[in-house]
Amino acid sequence: MTPSHWYSRFCHAVSRLYHRVPVLPRDCGFTVLLLCAAYLLSSILISHTGGENNSALVFVLAVVLISLLTTGYFYGIVASIVGTFCINVYFMVPYASFSLSRAGYPVTMLSMLAISCVVCTLTARVKRQASEAIRRERNAKSLYEQNERLNAEKTAIQLESARETIRGNILRAVSHDLRTPLTAISGAASVLLSSGEINPKNTCLLQDIKADADTLIVMVENLLSITRIQDGKTSLKKREEMLEEVAGDAILATRRRFPDFEIRLEMSEDLLFLPMEPLLIKQVIVNLLENAIRHSGSTAPITLRLSQQDNWAIVDVRDQGRGLDAALCKSIQEGKPLTQDLSDDSTRGMGIGLSVCQSIIKAHDGFFAAGNSPEGGAVFRFGLPMGESES
Amino acid sequence: MSDKRLILLIEDDHAISNFICRALTANEYKPLAAFSGKEGLSLFFSHGPDLVLLDLGLPDLDGLEVLSQLRDLPREVPIIIISARDRESEKVRALDMGADDYVVKPFGVSELLARIRSTLRRADRLKISQGIQRDVYQVKDLTVNIAKHQVIQNGEEIHFTQNEFKILELLAIHAGKVLTYDFILEHVWGPYSGSSNQILRVNMANIRRKLKENPSAPNYIYTELGIGYRMLED
Numbered sequence: 024m025t026p027s028h029w030y031s032r033f034c035h036a037v038s039r040l041y042h043r044v045p046v047l048p049r050d051c052g053f054t055v056l057l058l059c060a061a062y063l064l065s066s067i068l069i070s071h072t073g074g075e076n077n078s079a080l081v082f083v084l085a086v087v088l089i090s091l092l093t094t095g096y097f098y099g100i101v102a103s104i105v106g107t108f109c110i111n112v113y114f115m116v117p118y119a120s121f122s123l124s125r126a127g128y129p130v131t132m133l134s135m136l137a138i139s140c141v142v143c144t145l146t147a148r149v150k151r152q153a154s155e156a157i158r159r160e161r162n163a164k165s166l167y168e169q170n171e172r173l174n175a176e177k178t179a180i181q182l183e184s185a186r187e188t189i190r191g192n193i194l195r196a197v198s199h200d201l202r203t204p205l206t207a208i209s210g211a212a213s214v215l216l217s218s219g220e221i222n223p224k225n226t227c228l229l230q231d232i233k234a235d236a237d238t239l240i241v242m243v244e245n246l247l248s249i250t251r252i253q254d255g256k257t258s259l260k261k262r263e264e265m266l267e268e269v270a271g272d273a274i275l276a277t278r279r280r281f282p283d284f285e286i287r288l289e290m291s292e293d294l295l296f297l298p299m300e301p302l303l304i305k306q307v308i309v310n311l312l313e314n315a316i317r318h319s320g321s322t323a324p325i326t327l328r329l330s331q332q333d334n335w336a337i338v339d340v341r342d343q344g345r346g347l348d349a350a351l352c353k354s355i356q357e358g359k360p361l362t363q364d365l366s367d368d369s370t371r372g373m374g375i376g377l378s379v380c381q382s383i384i385k386a387h388d389g390f391f392a393a394g395n396s397p398e399g400g401a402v403f404r405f406g407l408p409m410g411e412s413e414s
Numbered sequence: 415m416s417d418k419r420l421i422l423l424i425e426d427d428h429a430i431s432n433f434i435c436r437a438l439t440a441n442e443y444k445p446l447a448a449f450s451g452k453e454g455l456s457l458f459f460s461h462g463p464d465l466v467l468l469d470l471g472l473p474d475l476d477g478l479e480v481l482s483q484l485r486d487l488p489r490e491v492p493i494i495i496i497s498a499r500d501r502e503s504e505k506v507r508a509l510d511m512g513a514d515d516y517v518v519k520p521f522g523v524s525e526l527l528a529r530i531r532s533t534l535r536r537a538d539r540l541k542i543s544q545g546i547q548r549d550v551y552q553v554k555d556l557t558v559n560i561a562k563h564q565v566i567q568n569g570e571e572i573h574f575t576q577n578e579f580k581i582l583e584l585l586a587i588h589a590g591k592v593l594t595y596d597f598i599l600e601h602v603w604g605p606y607s608g609s610s611n612q613i614l615r616v617n618m619a620n621i622r623r624k625l626k627e628n629p630s631a632p633n634y635i636y637t638e639l640g641i642g643y644r645m646l647e648d
Binding site for chain 2: 202203204205206207208209210211213214217218240263264265267268269270271272274275278279286287288290294296301302305327
């Protein structure tokens with residue numbers, strides 16, 4: 024290591040020590056130590072030079088140093104008074120006794136006092152400027168850091184919103200680009216089916232094409248809904264809707280796709296008029312009905328019941344099939360993601376539909392539950408808050 | 415050949431245009447396909463179709479712009495809008511601007527054909543009646559007698575409040591046509607009825623209960639979610 028390095032480490036250690044000791048003992052210590060040093064130096068000098076001594080200058084130096092190293096005026100003034108006494112008693116003729124008779128003594132005393140005052144004022148000013156400079160530097164540094172952090176945050180937000188926009192645009196494009204050809208496929212298949220020009224052997228193939236195209240259309244709608252929800256609650260366009268109208272529309276749409284199934288709507292006597300995004304809630308009901316049709320393992324009628332409990336509008340979808348297993352009910356109750364539980368073949372396709380329901384209802388601040396009815400069959404229930412529309 | 419009705423289809427997607435034209439041909443209509451707004455307008459002027467199917471998402475002109483140009487003409491031709499699901503407000507605007515009906519993509523062929531049939535029938539009826547209002551409207555077992563201010567269902571008279579009857583009357587006069595919330599509000603409650611349609615919805619719920627109408631299997635009044643109501647025509 025180089026000497027300069029040693030020196031800087033030494034300075035650093037001293038300054039750390041200086042700042043670690045409390046102010047009062049430190050200042051007292053410095054005062055006593057420097058006065059003693061001045062006394063020692065003066066006595067050494069007087070033993071060499073005799074009467075012609077420089078003790079006054081030595082003490083002035085001590086006073087200057089004390090004023091520099093301590094805080095405030097107090098220690099400097101005390102040191103100058105003690106110093107003048109010391110000089111008078113020990114280093115002036117007659118030695119070892121106090122006398123005011125000697126000419127010029129008051130001058131020495133006053134000048135030492137004046138010097139200590141001037142030095143204290145100067146050092147106080149210097150210190151104040153130093154601490155001011157340190158404070159300014161700290162301020163500047165923290166401002167700089169804050170600025171850096173804000174800049175980083177701003178870039179992150181800009182990046183995120185740009186990403187969101189791109190994602191939204193891609194989804195919109197994909198949805199439009201999927202919907203149009205799917206409509207064309209389904210439409211072309213149904214035109215061919217109704218044309219009567221198709222060999223009966225090929226009819227079932229055409230029916231498969233139409234059914235699968237319709238399933239894909241529903242899936243695209245589901246994916247669109249879920250992306251809308253995931254963009255955040257702000258994108259929900261809620262307005263007051265009559266729940267029975269939404270439920271009726273959902274049943275009509277489901278019946279168009281599955282004309283052989285019987286679906287019953289039990290309306291409530293209360294008017295269930297509550298805030299919601301109607302197309303999303305319709306989607307929830309359509310998904311639950313389709314679920315019951317495809318996965319209950321029964322062709323018995325499905326019941327959709329609307330009711331009001333306290334401040335909740337409740338929708339129950341009840342089938343008469345094999346029911347649900349306990350693990351699925353539990354994960355629905357706890358709001359866990361459903362896609363993993365339902366990946367085996369018998370429940371294929373159930374996962375997306377149910378998790379769409381889950382997230383749509385969550386975005387409406389509602390609840391979603393599932394269970395088995397004592398008479399057999401599964402019951403899916405969701406509730407939506409009625410809002411404060413009691414006018 | 416000449417008694418076939420001419421239907422102008424303005425739709426930019428070729429696959430959709432193809433299957434609609436095939437379906438129209440199979441159902442004894444004569445289709446005429448245009449793939450842009452401008453082409454649609456020029457075909458309209460050169461051929462004078464009986465009905466227009468108009469896609470709102472066109473590459474060159476806004477669908478609503480085409481609609482307003484067609485509506486500015488003296489000849490009233492029925493127009494059915496084809497629109498995407500997420501453009502609900504556009505649909506309402508199109509209906510308020512004078513479109514007769516709408517279908518939403520993705521739609522089924524049978525649904526589209528049913529709308530075309532009903533719209534054409536309604537247009538024919540309007541042409542015959544020359545704008546003279548009938549006094550009695552009949553839907554299935556429901557009779558709305560406007561002159562007598564009376565509603566009879568299955569031989570029994572049902573009592574409605576003033577506003578409920580006004581709504582029924584309005585729907586009956588325009589049977590087969592979708593009436594938007596704003597249209598009904600303005601005609602029943604007057605032009606300053608405000609923007610909230612809650613009062614209309616509550617009245618409709620009461621009408622439904624009095625008629626024992628279940629919205630999942632409507633006999634008389636269909637709900638067009640987020641848009642308005644339509645009474646079935648007889």
